[in-house]
Amino acid sequence: MKITSANFLTSSPDLERCPESELQEFAFIGRSNVGKSSLINLLAGRKDLAKVSSTPGATRLINFFVMNQGWMLVDLPGYGYAKVKKDSRQQFQRAVSDYLAQREQLSCVFVLVDSRLTPQAIDLDFCDWLAVGGIPFVLIFTKTDKSKAGKVKANVEKFLEALSERVEGEPRYFMSSTKTGKGRGEILDFVDQVLKA
Ligand SMILES: Nc1nc2c(ncn2[C@@H]2O[C@H](COP(=O)(O)OP(=O)(O)O)[C@@H](O)[C@H]2O)c(=O)[nH]1
Ligand SMILES: [Mg+2]
Structure with a gap:
């Protein structure tokens, strides 16, 4: 799929x-700093559609x-950003879980996972939560240019193995790599x- 237009519509604080x-709708989510904004810009073919933020957790809408x-x-x-004040953290977690569980237009969730890391409980827990709720999701392993191919492959395999113990x-x-453009074509075709x- 070729992207011919990408326009910001609105920001919402909650499902209502x-x-x-x-x-x-195709939703993108992952731990702060996983490379979500960069990937969205890559997919859109725009440098600044989603702000590549240097303050993790700043985007709460x-x-x-x-x-x-x-x-x-x-x-x-x-x-998974711990430094946000507890009240506002709960508020936006509810907004996100309401959106994921109840938004009728939602077709698929892209869960971004940092390919440099061994499986992280927070990512596995989140996938588990989606699966239990019957919410369709796929994974994107990000920043693949940052480690050797063998390490990326091992981390992906470990993640899938850990997930298979919990999710059918x-x-x-x-x-993906926003540095080389890897993944863009496949994700858009999907x-x-x-x-x-
Ligand atoms: N080398 C490399 N750096 C990346 C990649 N994706 C994101 N980054 C860097 O990782 C940092 C966090 O990226 P950002 O898109 O703001 O993450 P977000 O917090 O998930 O939105 C930034 O410094 C990006 O330039 C990638 O595929 N390769
Ligand atoms: Mg961001």
Whole structure:
């Protein structure tokens, strides 16, 4: 799929204030600093669509972008950022879980995982939560240019193995690098397939 337009629509603090729209939504989520904003910019082919933030946890709203006037890219707040005050943390966690569990337009969640790391409980727990809720998700292992290919492969395998102990079936997964553009074509083609299904 070629991206011909990518436009910011709105930011919503909670599910109730998400936009009325009939477009299918593809949501992106992961730990702060996993490379979510960079990946969204790569997919959109824009340098500054999602702000590549140097202050992790700063983005606490659900951000909606209309792609090709035909689908919605949804940028969800990063999880697992401990320095946010407890009240506001609970507030945005509820917004995200409400959105994921109840948003009817949601077609698929892209869970971003840092390919440099061995399996992290927070990512596994989140995938487990999605699976239990019957929320469709796929994985994107990010920053693959930052480690040797062998290490990336080992981390991916370990993650899938750890996940298989908790979740039935192996999720589809992609590898990405915003430095080389790796993954862009495959991820957009996947979105295209879901839209056409
Ligand atoms: N080398 C490399 N750096 C990346 C990649 N993706 C993100 N980064 C860097 O990782 C940091 C966090 O990225 P950002 O997109 O802001 O992460 P976010 O907090 O998940 O939105 C930034 O310094 C990015 O430049 C990647 O694929 N390769
Ligand atoms: Mg960001």
